[in-house]
Amino acid sequence: MWPRVVEVMLGCWLGMSPFIFRHNSYQRELWWNDLGCAFAVVTLSLLSFWRCCRAAHFGLCAVAIWLVAFGYAEAPVPAPPALQNDILVGMLLLMFAIIPNEANLPPRSWSDLRS
């Protein structure tokens, strides 16, 4: 489950980012975006630990693509650090989100076939 653990950490980082990158109080969409995405990331990666929702981590791909797209759409040139952070965290999440839960064991269908 190591990809899910890293995703939870990335979610926590995203939740701290508004305070680290100091969004102004009038930049409402930045606050909502970072905190909302952080909540979604942590929820989806933790849900994957639960047997019935083990595919929940694929939902992170959507969050990741949203983060990258939001960063690109909102950013002026040069992009402010907060939006660069969104783009990079989105890319990182996309790489982790596609890794299966029990990544270092053979897929279940192969174990079933052999047993």
Next chain:
Amino acid sequence: MKTTELSLNLEIAAPPWNYNPSAWRQRLPVCLFAAAAFLIASYMALYQWRLIDNVWDPIFGEQTRSVLDSQVSARMQRWFHVPDAALGAIAYLGDLIFGLAGSTRRWQYRPWLVVLFGLDVIPLGIVSAVLVVLQGTMVGSWCFLCLVTAAISLLLILFAYDEVWSSLLYLYRVWLRTRNLRVLWDTFWGRASQVGDEVALAGTVRY
């Protein structure tokens, strides 16, 4: 009987080799070198973000800074909104993640992962090495750490190509055997099938 025994074993040789290219002994060097390149690229990204004031270069001295602050680099940052070194760091981290994931028989059990790993290591590695050479010729300055990462990129290709080749050969053999796109698709995504196991075990060497 022998087939059953073999199919329980994760450590089998993958054709056309007489060793297992997905074994940790084969994959760990990739992960270590990718981690080193990730750290170096992140260090250069820190300079491009101006989080550090200077960048270390024992051979070309100031030239590294003129590479990292070049027009080409600035244009890349305008396009991608993030410094090019940060993108490089993400790509090397990808090599590391895709190198770590998967069992020691992933060439058969998760071809999609090996192909993705191969796409990250081989075409991206060649592109990054070419970009570094272009820096030298177009910007007219050289950057020691960029050259180190380019060398690592090429080294990674050398370490990784055998596994990617095994996976592609396995998929090709499944296609030759079945001529069925559906089976090929399922095999690519790692869904188990008897025919997949038969193809994979045909011609493997046990060790």
